Amino acid sequence: DVKVTQSSRYLVKRTGEKVFLECVQDMDHENMFWYRQDPGLGLRLIYFSYDVKMKEKGDIPEGYSVSREKKERFSLILESASTNQTSMYLCASSPRVSWRNTIYFGEGSWLTVV
Amino acid sequence: DAKTTQPNSMESNEEEPVHLPCNHSTISGTDYIHWYRQLPSQGPEYVIHGLTSNVNNRMASLAIAEDRKSSTLILHRATLRDAAVYYCILRPTGTASKLTFGTGTRLQVTL
Numbered sequence: 001d002v003k004v005t006q007s008s009r010y011l012v013k014r015t016g017e018k019v020f021l022e023c024v025q026d027m028d029h030e031n032m033f034w035y036r037q038d039p040g041l042g043l044r045l046i047y048f049s050y051d052v053k054m055k056e057k058g059d060i061p062e063g064y065s066v067s068r069e070k071k072e073r074f075s076l077i078l079e080s081a082s083t084n085q086t087s088m089y090l091c092a093s094s095p096r097v098s099w100r101n102t103i104y105f106g107e108g109s110w111l112t113v114v
Numbered sequence: 115d116a117k118t119t120q121p122n123s124m125e126s127n128e129e130e131p132v133h134l135p136c137n138h139s140t141i142s143g144t145d146y147i148h149w150y151r152q153l154p155s156q157g158p159e160y161v162i163h164g165l166t167s168n169v170n171n172r173m174a175s176l177a178i179a180e181d182r183k184s185s186t187l188i189l190h191r192a193t194l195r196d197a198a199v200y201y202c203i204l205r206p207t208g209t210a211s212k213l214t215f216g217t218g219t220r221l222q223v224t225l
Contacts, residue, residue, distance in 0.1 A: 004157075033213060042217035043158070043201075059214065090157050094213075103150070103213065105157030 003027070006091050006106040013113050019078040021109050023091030029104075030096035032074035034058075034066060036087040037108070043090065049074055050096070081113045118202045123220040126192045134187040134219050136202030141182050146205040149176065149187045151198040152218070158201060161187065197223045 007022035025032065033048040035058075045058030047066040055066050063085060067075045074093075078085055088110050094103040119137040126132040138147065148163040162169055162176045164185070169176040175188040189196055201218040 035215070040217070043215035045214060048213070092157070092213075102160040102163075103148075103158075105159065107157050108155075 004091055004093055004104050004106040006089075006109045008109050009107065010110045011112070013078075013081050013111065015082060015113055017078075017081050017113075019081045019111065019113075021076040021078075021089055021091075021111070023074045023076070023093075023106060024072050025074075025091075025093040025104070026072065027093060027095075027104065028071065029093040030071070031094045032068065033092040033094075033103075034064075034074065034076045035090045035092065036060070037090060038087050046076065046089075081111075083113050085111065086113045087111060118204060118216050120200070120202055120216060120219045122217070123222065125222045125224065126189075128193060128223055128225050129191050132189040132192045132196070132221065132223075134189075134200050134202075134221065135184065136186070137184045138202070138204055139183045141204055142206065144207045146207075147176070147178060147182075147185050148203050148205050149174070150201045150203065150215075151196075152201070153195075153198045158215075161200070163205070192221075192223045194223050194225075197221055 004025045013019050031050050034046045035043040037043050044060050046064050049055045049068040065077045088108050090108050091106040092103050095101045149161040150158040152158040162174050164176045177186045199218040199220050201215050
């Protein structure tokens with residue numbers, strides 16, 4: 001069974017802390033994505049990566065960075081967490097030839113910044 | 115990126131068919147139409163996709179208008195487990211496609 005695993009399901013962090021959200025996929029996919037989901041706003045793309053060490057900004061990259069050192073792992077970093085980054089974060093992956101293929105999502109990480 | 119428009123919410127009775135519409139008037143010739151759904155407290159999951167022809171799978175059917183400016187996801191017999199947010203998205207060709215979701219349609223299914 002294909003799997004995208006997000007390391008933490010629920011986190012509570014303090015304002016100003018550095019936060020790492022980790023995502024691992026076991027399908028040898030080239031593309032990986034990070035989204036955040038807020039009520040009434042749907043899923044918004046933060047960053048995506050189409051290869052190791054490659055990254056592209058999504059629609060809302062401000063306040064975030066990413067790291068992709070290995071093909072299977074894509075990390076989202078909040079350099080200095082703020083309360084407006086309280087949200088549900090979703091990681092996803094898909095094969096390189098992506099437009100015909102399925103995207104697989106993790107179960108989500110609920111982050112609360114206090 | 116081409117945009118999709120869906121109703122915010124829809125209701126259906128259990129065991130009845132549901133037609134979920136999506137408008138994508140600025141679709142380009144090479145955009146694939148994908149549908150995903152998100153059950154409560156879970157990540158989205160794939161439902162179906164198509165390019166020009168209507169498509170069927172075990173979960174649903176996808177009807178694509180001849181001009182491709184709209185599509186309809188059809189659940190043939192809604193069950194309570196189909197209550198979810200349904201997203202219609204366009205996937206442009208290209209290896210590094212951005213993949214943008216909208217706000218989707220929240221489907222409520224009642225007994």
